[in-house]
Amino acid sequence: MLKVHINKQLFHYDLEVDFTATSEIIVLFGPSGSGKTTILNSIAGLCQPDSGEISLNDQLFYGDKNGSLPTRERNIGYLFQDYALFPHMTVEKNIRYGVKKKGTELNLILEKLLDVLGIRHLLSKYPHQVSGGEKQRVALARALATEPSILLLDEPLSALDSETRTECQNELIRLHELWKIPFIIVTHDMDEAKKLGDRILFLEKGTIIKTTACNR
Numbered sequence: 001m002l003k004v005h006i007n008k009q010l011f012h013y014d015l016e017v018d019f020t021a022t023s024e025i026i027v028l029f030g031p032s033g034s035g036k037t038t039i040l041n042s043i044a045g046l047c048q049p050d051s052g053e054i055s056l057n058d059q060l061f062y063g064d065k066n067g068s069l070p071t072r073e074r075n076i077g078y079l080f081q082d083y084a085l086f087p088h089m090t091v092e093k094n095i096r097y098g099v100k101k102k103g104t105e106l107n108l109i110l111e112k113l114l115d116v117l118g119i120r121h122l123l124s125k126y127p128h129q130v131s132g133g134e135k136q137r138v139a140l141a142r143a144l145a146t147e148p149s150i151l152l153l154d155e156p157l158s159a160l161d162s163e164t165r166t167e168c169q170n171e172l173i174r175l176h177e178l179w180k181i182p183f184i185i186v187t188h189d190m191d192e193a194k195k196l197g198d199r200i201l202f203l204e205k206g207t208i209i210k211t212t213a214c215n216r
């Protein structure tokens with residue numbers, strides 16, 4: 001279980017949130033500047049809370065007395081809004097980047113991801129040679145190739161046209177059923193939030209003002 005209890009002073013208000021996530025899809029929903037990315041970055045270790053506690057199962061990511069576990073030791077998959085693929089690397093190199101495992105074990109994971117995401121034919125291509133939806137799938141493969149214990153997604157579908165977006169939403173739900181880890185997804189789109197989320201956390205100025213359970 002992921003436990004997040006953080007306080008952080010931001011420019012215009014104090015962020016204070018407290019929530020847990022089991023192997024479910026949690027959607028963070030709220031206006032621009034309400035603190036969604038700050039929450040993801042705190043879980044990933046890319047920014048530091050001022051106080052509180054973040055843990056995943058028995059592993060403490062951040063604690064008032066214990067300090068902060070480095071990002072590389074948190075075993076987190078993070079899908080950034082612009083996918084952050086390396087432009088000078090092929091799709092295959094992008095997916096393999098940062099994966100510590102080698103040999104048969106890695107190949108089994110990669111084979112599964114290539115099939116599930118339907119991107120085998122793209123391996124030798126460069127990011128500028130593939131479409132937005134394909135980039136999104138490649139970025140998902142890269143995030144999952146490290147077999148993370150949790151996946152963070154910051155507006156993963158916002159750059160896609162509506163048809164590709166619907167396809168990718170279905171894919172995310174399917175991947176979640178296969179991987180069975182907590183997914184924390186940021187979106188601005190209410191329909192998407194309802195379609196993807198097991199629970200939606202509504203944020204306003206750094207506070208969770210409402211939580212809704214969804215029946216997917």
Ligand SMILES: Nc1ncnc2c1ncn2[C@@H]1O[C@H](COP(=O)(O)OP(=O)(O)OP(=O)(O)O)[C@@H](O)[C@H]1O
Nearest residue numbers: 009010011012030031032033034035036037038039
């Ligand atoms: N390093 C920082 N120190 C203090 N405040 C910051 C810092 N970085 C960002 N902020 C402020 O924190 C607030 C939340 O930003 P954040 O990016 O988390 O919001 P968001 O909900 O993800 O917004 P968006 O939907 O536009 O991406 C903003 O008001 C921003 O000005």
